[in-house]
Amino acid sequence: MSEFKIGWNAKMDMLKFKNLGEEREKIIAEGSSKDLETIYKSNTLANLLHPKGIKVKVSKIVKETDNTKSFYLEPMSLNAMPPFMAGEYITVLVKIDNRIYKRPYSISSSPDNLSYYRITIKQEGVVSTYMLKEIAEGDILNILGPFGHFTYSKIRDQKDVLLIAGGSGITPFMSYLQSSYFLKNINSVTLLYGAKNEFELIFKKEIDAIASQNPKVKVAYILSEEKRSDYEYGFIDEEKLRRIGLENKSIFLSGPVPMYFYISETLKKLDIPNKYIRHEIFTETPENLENKQFTLTVKMLDKTITIPCQENETLITSMEKARAKTLVHCTVGICGFCRSKLLSGEVKTDNSHIRMADKEENYIHPCVTYPLSDVVIEVPIK
Numbered sequence: 375m376s377e378f379k380i381g382w383n384a385k386m387d388m389l390k391f392k393n394l395g396e397e398r399e400k401i402i403a404e405g406s407s408k409d410l411e412t413i414y415k416s417n418t419l420a421n422l423l424h425p426k427g428i429k430v431k432v433s434k435i436v437k438e439t440d441n442t443k444s445f446y447l448e449p450m451s452l453n454a455m456p457p458f459m460a461g462e463y464i465t466v467l468v469k470i471d472n473r474i475y476k477r478p479y480s481i482s483s484s485p486d487n488l489s490y491y492r493i494t495i496k497q498e499g500v501v502s503t504y505m506l507k508e509i510a511e512g513d514i515l516n517i518l519g520p521f522g523h524f525t526y527s528k529i530r531d532q533k534d535v536l537l538i539a540g541g542s543g544i545t546p547f548m549s550y551l552q553s554s555y556f557l558k559n560i561n562s563v564t565l566l567y568g569a570k571n572e573f574e575l576i577f578k579k580e581i582d583a584i585a586s587q588n589p590k591v592k593v594a595y596i597l598s599e600e601k602r603s604d605y606e607y608g609f610i611d612e613e614k615l616r617r618i619g620l621e622n623k624s625i626f627l628s629g630p631v632p633m634y635f636y637i638s639e640t641l642k643k644l645d646i647p648n649k650y651i652r653h654e655i656f657t658e659t660p661e662n663l664e665n666k667q668f669t670l671t672v673k674m675l676d677k678t679i680t681i682p683c684q685e686n687e688t689l690i691t692s693m694e695k696a697r698a699k700t701l702v703h704c705t706v707g708i709c710g711f712c713r714s715k716l717l718s719g720e721v722k723t724d725n726s727h728i729r730m731a732d733k734e735e736n737y738i739h740p741c742v743t744y745p746l747s748d749v750v751i752e753v754p755i756k
């Protein structure tokens with residue numbers, strides 16, 4: 375048997391280990407006998423800056439286009455709205471026919487002015503129609519947030535930036551263009567803003583005023599259904615993107631799903647690495663869906679409910695209408711909060727943000743899923 379020698383360091387370690395118990399007892403005996411704090415100062419501060427729910431007053435409503443309005447929200451019990459970064463959104467809770475609906479809206483005001491948030495809403499589904507038709511100045515709303523990651527970071531992003539907006543996708547960029555953090559940290563920003571016609575360009579006056587005062591800001595408007603000499607015509611396509619120049623630029627993309635897919639594909643074709651691309655999607659009901667009626671069966675824990683649903687409404691909207699428990703957050707298919715398993719039935723869904731493994735297991739995001747037959751889903755409780 376070979377002789378086994380223990381070195382000096384190992385001896386010291388063994389000694390330390392031997393004394394560990396005694397030392398621990400000594401430390402415990404000397405420790406404070408006060409109860410542990412249940413509320414830490416940092417948590418109190420975090421709650422003040424980011425309260426769970428905020429009551430706000432609609433102080434002003436501005437009609438931006440025929441089907442879009444801006445709502446100015448002022449704090450009721452706080453001195454100021456919680457700080458946020460340009461590109462973040464809030465979730466608005468509205469009660470319609472005694473049912474609570476939650477919808478996210480990007481903040482379109484400046485993060486430098488926290489006396490109010492401005493959200494800008496295009497009439498689209500149940501909630502936005504209610505907001506545009508029923509909400510008046512002086513009304514009180516409950517909101518959550520701000521949340522989101524569609525923000526500029528001077529550490530991660532490039533100093534030259536391209537913002538691509540379609541329709542109401544302009545809202546987060548309005549906040550970018552009024553953010554001193556953003557404007558201070560970039561060398562240049564080009565906004566490509568596409569809409570059907572001139573009347574659908576939201577914030578045009580505001581954008582032009584910002585561009586005329588800041589040489590870093592360049593703007594190009596593109597109309598897809600109106601030919602005019604003072605605007606570009608068509609869609610934001612490969613030729614226009616090449617002309618702008620994409621090299622070493624961070625590209626932020628905000629608009630409806632078809633635009634997102636089209637431009638993402640074009641950027642792929644142009645070999646733009648994903649690390650330079652960030653996006654925010656604004657969902658719209660697919661055009662070819664009718665109002666055929668089906669049933670939706672939802673299994674959650676040991677409960678099963680069956681409710682009506684219709685082809686041109688998301689499963690989440692049907693659940694909200696039926697006052698069923700819903701797990702929703704972003705409502706645009708990105709966060710995965712509503713992730714559910716499709717047990718049977720045919721659906722039209724956007725699965726671009728579903729993990730590969732989830733796709734194989736038939737998981738869907740009901741907030742962007744429309745029924746094409748009777749459907750059964752199972753909602754896993756987190």
Ligand code: FES
Nearest residue numbers: 703705710712741
């Ligand atoms: S609520 Fe975010 S994916 Fe459905």
